Amino acid sequence: MNKFKVVLKKSFLNNIKSPAFWTLLVMPLVMLLFGYFIFQQGNDNSQSKIAVISSQPKLAESFKKFERPDILYISKYSTESAAKKALVKQKIDGYLKITPDNNHLKFTLCNTNQSNEINIEAIQMAINQINLILQTESLKLSPLAIQQITTTPKLDQKTSIVRNNHLVTQNQNRIMTKATIVMGISFLLCLLLLCFMSQIATIIGREKGERVMEIILSSTEAKWHFLGEVGGIFLTMLSVIAVYFLFAIVVVLKFHQKVFFKNMFPGLTWQLFLSPEIIFTILFGLTGAFLYLVLAATLGALVNNVEQVSQAIIPLMIPAMISYFLMIGSFIKITPFIRICAYIPLFSNSLMPTMLVMGKASELQAVISYLICLGFTILMSYFSIGMYRSNVLVYSQKGIWSALKSALTFHKTIKVHS
Amino acid sequence: MLKIKNIDKSFGSLQALNNVSFEVKEGEILGLIGQNGAGKTTTFRIILGLLQPDQGMVEFSGRRVNSQVLNQIGYLPEERGLFPRMRIMDQIIYLAELKGQSRAVTKAKIDEYFERFEIKGKKTDKLKNLSKGNQQKVQLIVTLIHDPKYLIFDEPFSGLDPVNAQIFKEAILAEKAKGKCIIFSSHNMDNVEELSDNLIMLKSGKEVLSGSVSDIRNVYGRVKVFLESSLTSSDLGKISGIKDIKEKSGRYELTLKDPSIGPKILKQVEKTGDFLEFSQQPLTLDEIFKMKVREK
Numbered sequence: 001m002n003k004f005k006v007v008l009k010k011s012f013l014n015n016i017k018s019p020a021f022w023t024l025l026v027m028p029l030v031m032l033l034f035g036y037f038i039f040q041q042g043n044d045n046s047q048s049k050i051a052v053i054s055s056q057p058k059l060a061e062s063f064k065k066f067e068r069p070d071i072l073y074i075s076k077y078s079t080e081s082a083a084k085k086a087l088v089k090q091k092i093d094g095y096l097k098i099t100p101d102n103n104h105l106k107f108t109l110c111n112t113n114q115s116n117e118i119n120i121e122a123i124q125m126a127i128n129q130i131n132l133i134l135q136t137e138s139l140k141l142s143p144l145a146i147q148q149i150t151t152t153p154k155l156d157q158k159t160s161i162v163r164n165n166h167l168v169t170q171n172q173n174r175i176m177t178k179a180t181i182v183m184g185i186s187f188l189l190c191l192l193l194l195c196f197m198s199q200i201a202t203i204i205g206r207e208k209g210e211r212v213m214e215i216i217l218s219s220t221e222a223k224w225h226f227l228g229e230v231g232g233i234f235l236t237m238l239s240v241i242a243v244y245f246l247f248a249i250v251v252v253l254k255f256h257q258k259v260f261f262k263n264m265f266p267g268l269t270w271q272l273f274l275s276p277e278i279i280f281t282i283l284f285g286l287t288g289a290f291l292y293l294v295l296a297a298t299l300g301a302l303v304n305n306v307e308q309v310s311q312a313i314i315p316l317m318i319p320a321m322i323s324y325f326l327m328i329g330s331f332i333k334i335t336p337f338i339r340i341c342a343y344i345p346l347f348s349n350s351l352m353p354t355m356l357v358m359g360k361a362s363e364l365q366a367v368i369s370y371l372i373c374l375g376f377t378i379l380m381s382y383f384s385i386g387m388y389r390s391n392v393l394v395y396s397q398k399g400i401w402s403a404l405k406s407a408l409t410f411h412k413t414i415k416v417h418s
Numbered sequence: 419m420l421k422i423k424n425i426d427k428s429f430g431s432l433q434a435l436n437n438v439s440f441e442v443k444e445g446e447i448l449g450l451i452g453q454n455g456a457g458k459t460t461t462f463r464i465i466l467g468l469l470q471p472d473q474g475m476v477e478f479s480g481r482r483v484n485s486q487v488l489n490q491i492g493y494l495p496e497e498r499g500l501f502p503r504m505r506i507m508d509q510i511i512y513l514a515e516l517k518g519q520s521r522a523v524t525k526a527k528i529d530e531y532f533e534r535f536e537i538k539g540k541k542t543d544k545l546k547n548l549s550k551g552n553q554q555k556v557q558l559i560v561t562l563i564h565d566p567k568y569l570i571f572d573e574p575f576s577g578l579d580p581v582n583a584q585i586f587k588e589a590i591l592a593e594k595a596k597g598k599c600i601i602f603s604s605h606n607m608d609n610v611e612e613l614s615d616n617l618i619m620l621k622s623g624k625e626v627l628s629g630s631v632s633d634i635r636n637v638y639g640r641v642k643v644f645l646e647s648s649l650t651s652s653d654l655g656k657i658s659g660i661k662d663i664k665e666k667s668g669r670y671e672l673t674l675k676d677p678s679i680g681p682k683i684l685k686q687v688e689k690t691g692d693f694l695e696f697s698q699q700p701l702t703l704d705e706i707f708k709m710k711v712r713e714k
Contacts, residue, residue, distance in 0.1 A: 002518075003485070003516055006512070006515045006516055007516075010512050014504075207501075210499070210500070210501060210502060211495070211497045211498065211499040212499040212500060212501055213499070214468070214493075214495045214499050215493065215495060215499040215500070215513060215560065216513075216516065217466075217468055218466040218467075218468065218488065218491060218493040219488055219489075219513065219516035219517050220485070220488070220516050393463075393468060
C-alpha cells in the first residue's frame with residue numbers, strides 16, 4: 001500500500017508539473033474570459049442613439065419614457081437636415097421622422113450601413129405605446145377602460161416529469177437549468193477524458209518502451225503500480241475539475257444578477273446542485289472516467305513504444321465519441337437505442353444523466369444503470385490489472401492485437417507478485 | 419542465503435528452464451553463463467518474482483518473495499531501465515522509495531555515490547543528457563543505493579569501456595566484501611573468472627556446468643600446454659596425444675588428449691636444452707564454455 005502511495009504521488013506530481021496540464025487547465029478559462037470580454041465589448045457598443053424629429057416637441061420628448069439599455073432617444077434635433085448631418089458624422093445611429101398623415105402619424109426610421117444594429121422591434125413597441133396613448137386621449141377613455149383593452153390573457157406552462165409512476169411538477173426554468181448544467185458537466189468530462197485517456201496510455205507506453213518496467217516491477221507489485229499510475233492521472237483530472245468548479249462558483253457569485261446569466265440559467269439556486277440529477281451526473285461521470293482511464297492504461301501496456309500509443313487508444317476513443325454524440329442526440333429525442341445504451345457501461349455514464357434530467361428515466365432506473373456501471377468498472381479494473389501484469393514485460397513485434405492475444409495466452413503463466 | 423530449488427518453467431511448448439537448482443551464500447558471487455536464450459534472464463525474472471515457476475521455489479534466507487524481500491533486492495537489468503526525461507536525482511529517489519528507502523536517506527547518499535562512481539554530470543541533469551556509460555553508472559546507483567542484501571546483475575559490463583568496467587567490478591567486489599549474495603551473468607568469461615566464486619552454465623534451460631571456477635576448470639585436467647622452444651610444429655606433430663597445435667610468433671599452444679601427455683612433451687623439450695617457456699594449464703573458462711555449447 002505504501003508503494004501504491006509512492007507511485008500515486010510520483011504520477012500526480014509529474015502530471016501537474018507538465019506543460020500539458022497547465023495548458024489544459026488555463027486554456028478553457030482564458031477562452032471563456034476572452035469570450036466574455038468580446039460579449040462585454042459588444043454590449044457596450046450596442047446602444048443605438050436615435051434622434052426623434054417632430055413638429056411637436058412634446059411628442060418627440062415622449063419617446064424618452066421608452067428608453068432601454070439598447071436604445072437612447074434624442075430630441076435635440078429639430079430639423080431633418082440637422083439629424084442628417086449628425087448621422088453622417090455618426091453622432092447618432094438613425095433618426096425617426098414623425099409626420100402627419102391624414103388623421104394619423106407617419107413614422108420613418110432612417111439609418112446608414114455604418115450605424116450600430118438598431119432594435120426595430122423595440123422602436124415599433126414604443127411607437128405602438130405612444131400611438132395608443134394618443135388614440136385613448138382623443139377618444140377620452142378612462143384609465144380602467146384602457147387597462148381592460150390592453151390586458152392580454154397570459155399563457156402559463158407547467159411541465160411535469162414522471163417519477164416512480166407519479167407526475168412530479170417541475171419548474172420549466174429549473175429543468176432547463178439542470179439540463180444545461182448536466183450537458184456542461186458531460187461535455188467537460190468528455191473533453192477531459194479524451195485528453196487524460198491519451199495521457200495515461202502514453203505514460204504507460206513510454207515507461208514500457210523505455211524498459212523501466214522491469215526495474216519498477218522488481219520493486220513493487222504490478223497491481224500497485226497500475227493503480228498508482230491510474231490513480232495519479234485520475235487525481236490530476238479531479239484537480240482540473242476542482243479548479244473549473246471554483247471558477248464556476250466565482251462566475252455564479254459575480255454574474256448571478258446579470259440578465260444574460262439569468263437568461264442562460266433561469267431558476268438557478270445552490271440547492272439545484274444537490275438535486276438527484278446533478279449528483280447522478282457527477283457519480284456517473286467520475287465512475288465512467290475511471291473506467292475509461294483503466295482501459296486506456298491497459299491499452300497503453302499493449303504497445304512496444306510510445307509511438308504506437310495513438311493507434312492503440314483508438315478502440316477506446318470510438319465509444320467515448322459515440323457516447324458523447326448520443327448524449328447530444330438524447331437532448332433532442334430519446335430513441336429506443338439510446339434507452340438501451342443508457343444501461344451499457346462506457347455509454348451509460350453520459351446517457352443516463354441526460355435521460356434523468358429530461359424526465360425520461362426514473363431514479364430507480366438511474367440507480368440500476370449506475371450499479372451496472374460500477375460493477376463493470378470493478379470487474380474491468382480486476383481484469384486490467386491481470387492483463388497489465390501479464391503484458392507489461394512482453395514485447396511483441398506483430399502488432400497490438402497480437403500483443404493482446406499473447407497477453408491473454410500468457411495470462412496464466414506470467415505472474416508479477418500477485 | 420539465496421536458494422533456487424528445482425525450478426521448471428515453460429512458455430507454451432518451449433521449456434525455458436529444466437530443474438535448475440543453485441544457492442548463493444552471503445559474501446559469495448555466482449556467475450551465471452550461457453548462450454543467448456539459455457534461460458539466464460528467465461532465471462532472474464523468476465528470482466525477482468516477475469515470473470511464476472511451473473515447479474520449484476525460490477527462497478531468500480528461508481522466505482518466499484514478497485514486498486519486504488523485494489526491498490532487499492538490487493537488480494541491474496541487461497537493458498537500461500530508467501526514465502530518460504526525468505532528472506537523475508528524482509528517479510534515484512523515486513526508485514529507492516519503491517524499495518522502501520525514505521527520500522531523506524536517499525538524498526543524503528546521492529552525492530557520495532556520484533563521487534564514488536565518477537559520474538560526469540550533475541544530479542539535476544536529465545538522464546538523457548548523460549553518455550551511455552554514465553547512464554549505466556546511474557543504473558548501478560539505483561541498484562545499490564538502498565543497500566540491498568541480494569544483488570542481481572544481468573550483463574553488467576555490456577557496452578562499458580575498460581575504465582568503467584573496472585569501476586563496476588570494484589563496486590561488485592565491494593558489495594561482496596559487505597557480505598551480500600550476488601548473482602551476475604556475463605558473456606565475457608574473463609570477467610566471470612575474475613569475479614565468481616561459483617558458476618552455473620545453462621544450456622537450453624538445463625544446468626550443464628556447476629561448481630567453483632577452479633573445480634570446473636580442473637574437471638578436464640591440465641590439457642593446455644604453452645611452449646616456446648626450438649621444437650618445430652613437425653617435431654610436435656610426431657608426439658602422440660596432441661589434439662591440436664596452434665602457433666603464433668614462435669609460441670605454441672597445444673591441446674592435449676590427456677594431461678599425462680604434458681610430461682612427455684616436457685622431456686622432449688628438455689632434450690633440446692633450449693626453451694623459454696613450458697606451461698601446462700587447464701582449459702580456460704572460455705574454452706570450456708565453447709566446448710559445452712558445441713556438445714550435443
